[in-house]
Amino acid sequence: MHRRLVFEEPVSRAAIWSRRLALFGLTVVVLAVVIFRFGQPSVERLAPIAGAYVFVLLALLLSLAAFVRIWQDGHRGIGIAAFAFVLSLLLLLPLAYAGFQLATLPLISDVSTDIDEPPAFSRSRVALAARQGLVPPDVAPERRKAQRQGYPRALPIVLELPAEIAYDIARKASVNLGWRVLEGAAPGGRSGAGRLDAVAHSRVLRLVDDITIRIRPRADGSRIDIRSASRLGGFDFGANARRIAAFEEEVKLLVELR
The missing domain is CATH 1.20.58 (Methane Monooxygenase Hydroxylase; Chain G, domain 1)
Structure with missing residues (x-):
């Protein structure tokens, strides 16, 4: 064989x-x-x-x-x-x-729904401690215009509701999205505006972004402006615009559920 x-x-x-x-x-x-x-x-x-x-x-x-x-x-x-x-x-x-x-996408890491008068971040002791003493810097007007071209849907949220109710909705929307609300001030006082400051983290790398929300009364209701800024780098890969869009969707959902 x-x-x-x-x-x-x-x-x-x-x-x-x-x-x-x-x-x-x-x-x-x-x-x-x-x-x-x-x-x-x-x-x-x-x-x-x-x-x-x-x-x-x-x-x-x-x-x-x-x-x-x-x-x-x-x-x-x-x-x-x-x-x-x-x-x-x-x-x-x-x-x-x-x-x-x-x-x-535009080379920017700070997106605001109000490019002419963006909401200012709180400089209180609580807010500064949460941001490790950092305050997101102002963005040059020409870069804000580039933001408008790159993110045309990042617009103010106008509600036919009193500013006090809009403030409560904005706060609840922030919590529902998993943001850590640092502090808030209800509408009233000399300016009549309310505000919220919060911190959010990206899902994968847990990058930190700072958020401030401004609520202003209007004759026919209220206006909500939101600003989201990344702490790391000069380009956010669209993260802040997506966060603003998610906030707008959550606000609209809460309004419909009232």
Whole structure:
């Protein structure tokens, strides 16, 4: 009886290393995000996340190289390379989306529904302590105009309700959205305006954004203006405009439920 020897083609080393790098990149990204979430946000602490994506990009390039070698030399490992390729693409999708936003949205990290007279942030002891002594700086008028072009729907909320009721609705909307309300002042006094100051966090990285809301009485009701500013960086990837839109939707929902 004769044995028949079967020689199998070797597994592509590029495919093996592409999978290793993709899994390593995934691990580092997850760990870096977790560490960032539970620390003090800063641009420097984003470096490990950026470094992790170097491995992800290398994994993508190696998977492409593996496809070429497998096609040319008949090596095995197409499934391994495909896994690394898909995983790398999935990890790179957030970066691609961020790049698209950077190219299409205005370079701003402070959005207000009133670009001519934006609501001012409170400088009380409570508010300053919550913001670690920081007060979001004023934004140049030309950048506010760019905001209007980039976020045309960030407009004042006009209600056919008294300012006192609008204040209660604005406060409840802030709480419903998960914001931490720092302090508030009901409409009245010399100016007749009310205000709320709050703090919000992004979902993934827990980046901190500061919010101030102004409620003014009108002859036919009230007007609510909201301003949301990011503490980190000069570009917010549209986060503040989305937060303002979510606040407007919540206010309208609460008005309908009255």
